[in-house]
Amino acid sequence: xxxxxxxxxxxxxxxxxxxxxxxxxxxxxxxxxxxxxxxxxxxxxxxxxxxxxxxxxxxxxxxxxxxxxxxxxxxxxxxxxxxxxxxxxxxxxxxxxxxxxxxxxxxxxxxxxxxxxxxxxxxxxxxxxxxxxxxxxxxxxxxxxxxxxxxxxxxxxxxxxxxxxxxxxxxxxxxxxxxxxxxxxxxxxxxxxxxxxxxxxxxxxxxxxxxxxxxxxxxxxxxxxxxxxxxxxxxxxxxxxxxxxxxxxxxxxxxxxxxxxxxxxxxxxxxxxxxxxxxxxxxxxxxxxxxxxxxxxxxxxxxxxxxxxxxxxxxxxxxxx
Numbered sequence: 001x002x003x004x005x006x007x008x009x010x011x012x013x014x015x016x017x018x019x020x021x022x023x024x025x026x027x028x029x030x031x032x033x034x035x036x037x038x039x040x041x042x043x044x045x046x047x048x049x050x051x052x053x054x055x056x057x058x059x060x061x062x063x064x065x066x067x068x069x070x071x072x073x074x075x076x077x078x079x080x081x082x083x084x085x086x087x088x089x090x091x092x093x094x095x096x097x098x099x100x101x102x103x104x105x106x107x108x109x110x111x112x113x114x115x116x117x118x119x120x121x122x123x124x125x126x127x128x129x130x131x132x133x134x135x136x137x138x139x140x141x142x143x144x145x146x147x148x149x150x151x152x153x154x155x156x157x158x159x160x161x162x163x164x165x166x167x168x169x170x171x172x173x174x175x176x177x178x179x180x181x182x183x184x185x186x187x188x189x190x191x192x193x194x195x196x197x198x199x200x201x202x203x204x205x206x207x208x209x210x211x212x213x214x215x216x217x218x219x220x221x222x223x224x225x226x227x228x229x230x231x232x233x234x235x236x237x238x239x240x241x242x243x244x245x246x247x248x249x250x251x252x253x254x255x256x257x258x259x260x261x262x263x264x265x266x267x268x269x270x271x272x273x274x275x276x277x278x279x280x281x282x283x284x285x286x287x288x289x290x291x292x293x294x295x296x297x298x299x300x301x302x303x304x305x306x307x308x309x310x311x312x313x314x315x316x317x318x319x320x321x
Contacts, residue, residue, distance in 0.1 A: 029085030231317025
């Protein structure tokens with residue numbers, strides 16, 4: 001009897017080990033900000049779990065991992081600690097250039113008006129051209145950095161013609177309001193927060209200069225065997241975007257649990273984004289511009305084949321099941 005009991009226990013242990021070895025999971029990287037709003041909403045609403053069940057992947061476990069910036073996301077991708085992430089095009093392309101085996105399978109958000117160049121409301125500066133020789137702040141190596149350099153170049157201002165101040169995103173508004181710099185290039189949701197607080201004035205928005213594209217990026221090693229899981233995330237994101245559009249006030253209230261901003265700021269910020277997850281053709285030339293910008297600034301060395309980086313093979317997965 002003791003032998004039979006031991007045999008049963010041994011078999012149970014082996015079965016548990018086998019189940020653990022074959023258990024599927026997906027680890028999703030997010031940022032607690034409005035460019036990830038639908039993904040964060042999908043997390044709160046349980047949409048990914050629902051889409052996994054519809055796809056016959058009910059046993060797949062989900063791990064949500066929050067990051068504050070792009071570089072740690074690249075580190076996590078390199079270490080195989082996350083499988084899919086929604087983050088800015090600049091860190092995504094920097095990672096790919098550095099050798100990450102990744103591909104972009106969708107778009108979490110985009111927005112021409114989600115970046116802007118601001119001055120104090122009492123500033124004597126009324127055009128971008130007047131920033132020549134002035135102190136201008138933004139965070140280097142970001143989408144907003146690209147916007148700033150592009151906007152200044154359009155006004156005939158080169159890198160040597162102004163005093164560049166490199167600061168973390170959270171400090172850009174404070175230094176402007178205090179008068180420590182003449183202008184700041186900022187993004188969402190800080191942009192909306194500053195506009196609502198007052199004391200600043202718009203000098204130039206991002207229209208025509210930089211579309212802030214936030215791709216869904218997956219590890220190639222994961223993508224090759226987890227099409228259903230990736231498709232579930234993309235469909236959940238699209239559902240959440242629709243929920244946000246149709247139930248704005250309710251959705252904003254839910255997002256407050258993920259985004260540390262007042263409800264009014266979240267509401268104003270999400271209005272500046274396009275949350276369609278499809279990889280549309282117009283993104284290709286914009287991402288090529290970003291890739292060229294990163295090399296021109298010495299932020300990357302190896303060129304990235306942007307067309308190879310974009311994988312529209314998951315487009316069919318966006319169809320509601």
